[in-house]
Amino acid sequence: MARLDLDVFFEGTHIPIGELSRLDDGSCTFRYLTDTLPHPLSMSLPIRDEPFNDLQTRSFFSNLLFENAQREQVMQRHGIEFGDVVGLLAYLGADCPGSISCVPKGNGPAKLPGDLQHDYDALDDSQLKQIMTSLRDFRRVPDETGDPSPLAGVQGKIALARLPDGRFALPKPGLNVPTTHILKVPRPGEMTTVEQEHLLMQMMADLQPHPVAETSVLGEGDLRGLLVTRFDRRVEGNFVRRIHQEDFAQALGFGPQLKYERNGTSGRCFNAIAIRSVMEGTMVPGRSRQAFVEVTIANLLLGNTDNHAKNHALLYTAQRPDFAPVYDVAPVLIDDQVLHQLSFNIGNANMTDEITGSDIAEFILAVGFPRVTSPLLQRLRSLVASAVHRIGEMQGPVQKRIGDAIAEQAKWLSAALEADIEIPDRDAVIINRP
Missing domain, CATH: 1.10.1070 (Phosphatidylinositol 3-kinase Catalytic Subunit; Chain A, Domain 5)
Structure with missing residues (x-):
């Protein structure tokens, strides 16, 4: 197995914060390239000069890979084994969860802050309904819709941005800018789970003072979804940024x-x-x-x-x-x-x-x-x-x-x-x- 090195970026940084590597023997390692960071990549990966070993590296970065159709497609298309964390992130790491990206050396940062006025394509009511229907019936977005963010879980989900005028939107093709909401749509016959989860989130907020992600119900009848406001985003005016x-x-x-x-x-x-x-x-x-x-x-x-x-x-x-x-x-x-x-x-x-x-x-x-x-x-x-x-x-x-x-x-x-x-x-x- 040949060595493979990936650059690791925080959103908005122009130089890599670290290097993720697959060594010739298939083991993984991560090392920081700078110690002038606002925070570490993880509590389990504190900023230091020494590289982290295979277990430490694999434990963090494997959590960025969801067991979904996109991962399976990359494995089959490129002949990558399930446990080849670095090999999979070479194809999936530009769009992995959170504010970090893992990209082939020299490709530059993958994630940038978004301008809600210019970096997103608004969805009209019929397009949003088509997306929700596909999530309900097939657990995926329509083939012609670019899915802007991988999401874990068994429900059909899509990440969306909400524009200042209230419309929903998707990032323009080729722009890896942040979304602001997650829309979860259950299977047919399970629509009551939308109101049930919304009720429980509201009750959690009522029972204790720690913050709770905001939710609302979108749609009606046999096509409803739970809209969740992302807490790992900061929206200032027309600009939206990821929070690590x-x-x-x-x-x-x-x-x-x-x-x-x-x-x-x-x-x-x-x-x-x-x-x-x-x-x-x-x-x-x-x-x-x-x-x-x-x-x-x-x-x-x-x-x-x-x-x-x-x-x-x-x-x-x-x-x-x-x-x-x-x-x-x-x-x-x-x-x-x-x-x-x-x-x-x-x-x-x-x-x-x-x-x-x-x-x-x-x-x-x-x-x-x-x-x-x-x-x-x-x-x-x-x-x-x-x-x-x-x-x-x-x-x-x-x-x-x-x-x-x-x-x-x-x-x-x-x-x-x-x-x-x-x-x-x-x-x-x-x-x-x-």
């Missing part, structure tokens, strides 16, 4: 296969101790810890047990990052076809109905709190009470099952927190165990 971000798997130096605690091994898994190490590296660790604990309890209350390492992120606006806004709050518990095991254990519990008071205390200490205080426990009880207060209003085909899931989860969490909260009787929720 990474998910917790990248920050921890874990490949995407380790996004659940159950898939890791002792000392190398997404657990409370790993979460603590990420929180300690943020701009304000105490604030981040508080937010993470509250977000975790809120996720469980809302039936979202799929809050894995790639569903939490860090946002870099300075040398040390901030805990990014909450995103992807999905009503997992009402899906009878998926596992409802927790993404990471709460103490010794890996199912909500196993959580005890000692488990919650152990989790609080493990993520970095020096002690378990009465005000913190009272705060968590208030989260449960606030969620339970909403159950009575949840009726009809969109909201009823979410109310059922909240009642199920609140029953166990209120008991663990010794909260005197009356939980209304609701229909049983089917719990899928390991």
Whole structure:
């Protein structure tokens, strides 16, 4: 296997910040080319002179490659193996997620800020409807539509820019400028998930003070989508720029296969101790810890047990990052076809109905709190009470099952927190165990 070197850029930089290499033996390495950077590429790749080894390099950069049709097409067309991270990024790295790009040596920076007045082609209503229909029916955009950004997940998605006049647009061909929104369109027969996820995102914002990505419902009838405002963008006047971000798997130096605690091994898994190490590296660790604990309890209350390492992120606006806004709050518990095991254990519990008071205390200490205080426990009880207060209003085909899931989860969490909260009787929720 021949050596291959790629330049790594942040958006807006005119010289490479680093070099990503595939060596003759197939191993990977990354090294910084400058130490005058506003922040590192990753918490797991701190700025230093020495190059990073294969495991360190592969763990971060493999998270930039989604297992989608575009990756499969590149593999087949160019004869690249699944594990050849650098070889795949040579073709896909100009448009990989976030503010970074990985391009062949000498090609120059791939990502630039966008001018909303000149760098985008507006979509009329019929074009937007055609895109949404294709996402609903075929899980991809129409063949004649350039997909401006790769997006992970099982739903049909497209990245869009919203112009100052409110219209949606796509970057002009050949311009790798930022988008501002993500539009997710479910399959036929699953349209209620749009309002359900929108409701849960709103409830997450109501339950706790940490920022939550803004969402709205686009379309009507049998063609609806969830529109999500990107938190990793900065719009100033007519100009839009990317903000560097990474998910917790990248920050921890874990490949995407380790996004659940159950898939890791002792000392190398997404657990409370790993979460603590990420929180300690943020701009304000105490604030981040508080937010993470509250977000975790809120996720469980809302039936979202799929809050894995790639569903939490860090946002870099300075040398040390901030805990990014909450995103992807999905009503997992009402899906009878998926596992409802927790993404990471709460103490010794890996199912909500196993959580005890000692488990919650152990989790609080493990993520970095020096002690378990009465005000913190009272705060968590208030989260449960606030969620339970909403159950009575949840009726009809969109909201009823979410109310059922909240009642199920609140029953166990209120008991663990010794909260005197009356939980209304609701229909049983089917719990899928390991």
